[in-house]
Amino acid sequence: MTDVDIAPRRPWILGIFLIVAGAAGWWAAFQLTIDKFLTLAHPHAALNCNLSVLVQCGKNLDSWQGSAFGFPNPILGLGGFAAVIAVGVSLLAGAKFARWYWIAFNLGIAGALAFVIWLIGQSIFVLGTLCPWCMLVWFVTIPLFWVVTLRNLAEGVYGSRAQRVGSALLSWVILISVLSYLVVAVIAQLVLDVIHRL
Amino acid sequence: MPDDRLTKNDRRDAAREQARLTREKQKRAENLRRWLIPTGVTVVVVAIVAIVVLVVSMSAPPPQSKAGPKNMISDGILFTGSGGKMVPTTTGAVQASSNPTPNDQPKDGLAHIVTYVDFTCPACQAFEATNADTLQQMVEQGTATLEVHPIAILDTHFTVGSRYSSRANNVGACVANFAPNSFYDVMKAMYAGQGKEQTAGLTNAQMVSIVHGAGLKNGDVDKCISGETFKSWVTSATIRSGKGPLPNTTVPNVAHTPTVLVNGQEYTGSLTDGAAFTDFVQQVLAG
Numbered sequence: 001m002t003d004v005d006i007a008p009r010r011p012w013i014l015g016i017f018l019i020v021a022g023a024a025g026w027w028a029a030f031q032l033t034i035d036k037f038l039t040l041a042h043p044h045a046a047l048n049c050n051l052s053v054l055v056q057c058g059k060n061l062d063s064w065q066g067s068a069f070g071f072p073n074p075i076l077g078l079g080g081f082a083a084v085i086a087v088g089v090s091l092l093a094g095a096k097f098a099r100w101y102w103i104a105f106n107l108g109i110a111g112a113l114a115f116v117i118w119l120i121g122q123s124i125f126v127l128g129t130l131c132p133w134c135m136l137v138w139f140v141t142i143p144l145f146w147v148v149t150l151r152n153l154a155e156g157v158y159g160s161r162a163q164r165v166g167s168a169l170l171s172w173v174i175l176i177s178v179l180s181y182l183v184v185a186v187i188a189q190l191v192l193d194v195i196h197r198l
Numbered sequence: 199m200p201d202d203r204l205t206k207n208d209r210r211d212a213a214r215e216q217a218r219l220t221r222e223k224q225k226r227a228e229n230l231r232r233w234l235i236p237t238g239v240t241v242v243v244v245a246i247v248a249i250v251v252l253v254v255s256m257s258a259p260p261p262q263s264k265a266g267p268k269n270m271i272s273d274g275i276l277f278t279g280s281g282g283k284m285v286p287t288t289t290g291a292v293q294a295s296s297n298p299t300p301n302d303q304p305k306d307g308l309a310h311i312v313t314y315v316d317f318t319c320p321a322c323q324a325f326e327a328t329n330a331d332t333l334q335q336m337v338e339q340g341t342a343t344l345e346v347h348p349i350a351i352l353d354t355h356f357t358v359g360s361r362y363s364s365r366a367n368n369v370g371a372c373v374a375n376f377a378p379n380s381f382y383d384v385m386k387a388m389y390a391g392q393g394k395e396q397t398a399g400l401t402n403a404q405m406v407s408i409v410h411g412a413g414l415k416n417g418d419v420d421k422c423i424s425g426e427t428f429k430s431w432v433t434s435a436t437i438r439s440g441k442g443p444l445p446n447t448t449v450p451n452v453a454h455t456p457t458v459l460v461n462g463q464e465y466t467g468s469l470t471d472g473a474a475f476t477d478f479v480q481q482v483l484a485g
Contacts, residue, residue, distance in 0.1 A: 046466065050453050053351045053440045058454070126396075128354030171232045175240040182247060191354070195255045197440055 011091055017147060018088025021140040022081045028136035029077025035133075036061050036072045049132050054197050057131035065122040073119070077137060080112055084144065102157045106148050113145040120184055124191050138184065143177040150176075266292035266431035267375035272445070273298040273435040274312065274347035275374045275381055279340035286378035292431065298438065300445030301345060303461065309342040309479050312446070314439055314457040317366040318352050318399060322456045323389040325469040330386055332472060342479070346370075346385065349436040351455060355395045362399025365423075367432050369405050372422035373414065380414040387412035402426070 031049070038045045039061055049057040060066050066073055087105060090097075097105075116138050123129055150173050152158060153166020169176070188194050204212070269275055271289035278285055292298050303310040311333065315322040336342035348370035352363035366388060373384045391408045393399035400408070402424045409419060422428070442451025447462035458465040458475075460482045467474040 052442075052451055052453050053455075056453055125354065125358070128352070172236045172239075175236055175243060178240055178243060178247075195251065197437055 010094055011151075014147070014151060015088045015091035018084050018091065018144075020088075021144050022084030022088060025077060025137055025140040025144075026081035026085065028133040028140075029074040029081060031133045032057065032061065032074035033072065033078060036066075036074065051132075052197075054128075054192060054194065055130050055132060057129075057133055059127050059129050060123060060131040060134055063122075063127055065119065065126070068115070068118075073115075076115075080108065081140075083108070099157055102148075102152050102155075106152050106157075109141070109145050109148050112141050116141045120187075124188050128192060130188065130192070130194065139181070142180045143173070146173050146176050146180070261295040262292065262434035263430040264294050264428075266298075266435070267371040267428050269374045269378045270371065271299050272301045272345065272347075273438060274301075274345040275370075275378060276301050277337050277344045277346075277382070279337045279343075282338055284334055284337045284344075284382065286374070286381060288378070291375070292435075294430075298435070303446045307483070308340075309336065309483055310345070310446070310461050311336075311342050311479070312345045312347065312459040314347045314349055314452045314455055316349055316352050316363055316455045317370060317385065317388045318350075318356070318363045318392060318395075319455045320392070320395065321454075321469055323392050325456045325458065326386065326389045328470050328472045329475050330382075330389075332476060334382065336479070346381070347435070347439060348385075348432075349439050349452065349455065350432050351436060351440070351452075352395075356393070357396075357398040360398040362393055364429065364432050365402060365426055366393075366400070366405060367436075368426050368428050369409065369423050371428035371431060372419050373409070375428070376418045376422065377414055377416050380412065383412045384409055384414055 035047050035049060035057060038047060039058065047056075047058050047061075061072070069076075083105075087097075119134065120138055123131060123134060150166050150170045153162045154170045155166070156163040158166075185194075266273070268291045269286055269289050271292060273292065276287040276289075278287060287301075313325075315326075333342070333344055337344050348367040350363040350367040353361050356362040369388060370381065370385060373381050387408050388405070391400070391404075391411075406420050406423050409423065439452040442449075444451060444459075447459050447464070449457070449459060449462070449464050456469070460479050463482050465475060465478050467478055
């Protein structure tokens with residue numbers, strides 16, 4: 001902040017966004033974890049997320065991609081999204097974080113996005129499914145990445161030259177997220193013909 | 199408080215405070231402006247996308263562009279028992295831009311078994327390996343009818359562009375159309391010679407030789423397989439079963455293959471346990 005005499009306002013929009021997005025992602029991970037338990041206990045259980053050949057999570061949960069690191073992916077979500085919520089609540093409480101903290105948070109979310117991009121590819125190209133709870137995770141991880149990354153740029157976490165770029169782009173974050181969704185939607189439509197199969 | 203009662207310091211503080219408030223107000227206005235244009239653009243983009251989706255989905259669903267196979271008026275081929283034999287029911291075809299006509303399932307004490315299968319699906323292969331002969335016996339003995347719906351849901355499980363699932367289920371349609379008496383044998387042979395997932399599957403020529411191996415040598419069938427004659431029907435029948443509603447059952451749509459219905463009730467037991475399946479059939483018949 002250059003205007004030293006203006007007290008920096010508490011970033012309540014950012015805080016609320018992190019809490020809402022983190023809670024939605026956590027809920028999706030929780031549902032997937034429960035469904036995974038169900039399929040383990042009853043291999044032929046009718047999961048309420050299995051709506052059709054196209055829209056289902058059973059295939060995703062049963063696939064090896066669903067346990068990419070040797071354990072079910074949603075367990076990662078249960079931990080990771082709780083951290084997102086915690087950061088959001090801390091911001092609302094007026095917490096100030098060191099530069100390294102923001103960088104670590106950004107790295108974690110970038111990792112989550114990279115994993116989500118891989119999962120989107122596997123789901124659309126290999127499994128041929130759209131899994132509802134998985135899509136909720138995609139839906140929140142994409143803007144989480146853009147918001148946190150652009151916020152860090154705009155606040156000068158990555159230096160002053162990046163700061164100018166960041167503050168110019170930050171106000172476009174909703175559009176950037178929408179365009180990211182659009183890329184996924186267009187790929188899904190081209191590969192799976194979603195519109196004609198729903 | 200009148201101005202002249204203020205000290206110099208007080209006045210300076212007041213002026214500073216005024217300036218601070220003004221700056222804050224300006225900053226807030228500037229912030230609002232910074233977010234106004236992007237938000238507006240976003241709303242416009244979302245609106246355009248919504249309109250495009252709406253137009254595309256209304257121009258849908260793609261109608262079946264050519265007639266389907268004969269003897270599959272319900273999108274499936276129906277077998278009944280007659281004189282100790284398993285006999286396919288002869289019907290017309292689902293015409294272009296038309297819908298299938300479901301078979302009636304009378305409450306006649308028979309087990310009316312309907313299967314939705316993909317010839318390229320390993321789970322269907324497992325189910326058929328366990329139960330195909332039992333099913334045939336039940337139909338031959340006149341205790342059951344069997345209606346097989348081949349659908350192609352697994353193109354994405356094979357090399358992109360190979361379309362093995364679509365082509366393999368076209369084989370079922372070709373045989374139903376030209377040689378319905380050979381359908382069951384060809385289906386079993388297609389499962390036995392099934393291509394592996396994550397490969398290109400089988401070529402049309404390979405499938406023709408599987409059909410020959412099953413004892414069906416028919417030039418029309420061979421041409422139908424290599425020309426993928428019932429391509430549009432396979433696509434339409436697959437979409438229809440995936441969307442639902444399905445006839446003669448409360449199961450809304452086909453969410454996986456094999457979907458096995460006995461008098462409308464879905465079999466959810468083990469695909470490799472023959473006894474579990476026959477128990478289920480008895481249970482449904484007992485009501």
